[in-house]
Amino acid sequence: MQDEERLRLIKKDVTEIITDGELEKLIFEKKNPKGYIGFEPSGLMHVGQAINALKIVEMTRAGMDFTIFMADWHAKINDKLDGDIDKIRICGEYMKHCFLGFEVDPDKTKFVYASDIVDKAKYWETFVHISKASSLSRIKRAMTIMGRDEDDAEMDFSKLVYPPMQVADIFELEVDIAYGGLDQRHAHMLARDVAEKLGWKKPIAMHSWLLPSLTGSGRMDATQNKMSKSDPKTSIIVNDSPESISEKISKAFCPPNDVEDNPVLAIAERLIFPANGRFSLLRSEKFGGDLDFSEFESLRDAYSSGKIHPKDLKENMARELADMLAPVRKHFEKNPKPLEGIMRLLAGRNQ
Secondary structure (H helix, E strand, C coil): CCHHHHHHHHHCCCCEEECHHHHHHHHHHCCCCEEEEEECCCCCCEHHHHHHHHHHHHHHHCCCEEEEEECHHHHHHCCHHHHCHHHHHHHHHHHHHHHHHCCCCCCCEEEEEHHHCCCCHHHHHHHHHHHHCCCHHHHHHHHHHHCCCCCHHHHCCHHHHHHHHHHHHHHHCCCCEEEEEHHHHHHHHHHHHHHHHHCCCCCEEEEECCCECCCCCCCCCCCCCECCCCCHHHCCECCCCHHHHHHHHHCCCCCCCCCCCCHHHHHHHHHHHHHHCCEEECCCHHHCCCEEECCHHHHHHHHHCCCCCHHHHHHHHHHHHHHHCHHHHHHHHHCHHHHHHHHHHHHHHHC
């Protein structure tokens, strides 16, 4: 693959790159740059994270070596799964198999746990350098990366440890590109700021869209109303059955003609079109017949003008999502134990 094509594939459907010039220089100078994304193993994986999984597949096709970082100690600090590290690791194994279901390249992708690196003296030396190069107010502003606000640090000091730990992960893994959703921007920018102060290699930051909750964002900040695994009724889980997907989509916020803050259209724009390059609307001739869209803008305009009824959009979105997620379901049919493990864990917590 030529460098120009590698660069195009890496940049494809990414919302923000900091900076374009740095990325171009990296791709033309390094055949196998290192990328990274971090996740807290804390519950079932939803389709908002499928955006990241499919992007990782594209990045590795472009020659990148990628680390999917399972932030188990970070999840403990963030009180996920009762702060029980054993439960968190059960979830981590489930998440690993979700990514394998999306067919990430096992030769170009490795799974690393925070537990694998936090027992090294060098890691904590890096952590101290980062902490000394960061003000308290700067660290508090970065707490949004963990779904927290500044006041949470008043109840539990460990929450303040989280942002510099995430930045330490980036430098310990020696990555060229830190990738994630827009909700991770604060951590990535903190890493760049620290690198500039300390004379370290500055990581390139790349961010993808977040998917809103199926209840609708209500014109709120997307990072505050993103799709969340903590409420499975308002999110599509990557291993959901077609029937479950259809039921959830049928209840989604999707007012007629309204293209603003419409979560069903957001799934089309941010997941279906980037993955498939098209969206097919199948319906009877009585209601206008089938339509095929090669661009999101055409779908949006058709919906805005009333040419597509919300029921038709929802039914076709459910079908498209079920088809997209079929490889994940098939993976768990062949490898049932990780899914059984997380389902037993979650069932026990809900009793």
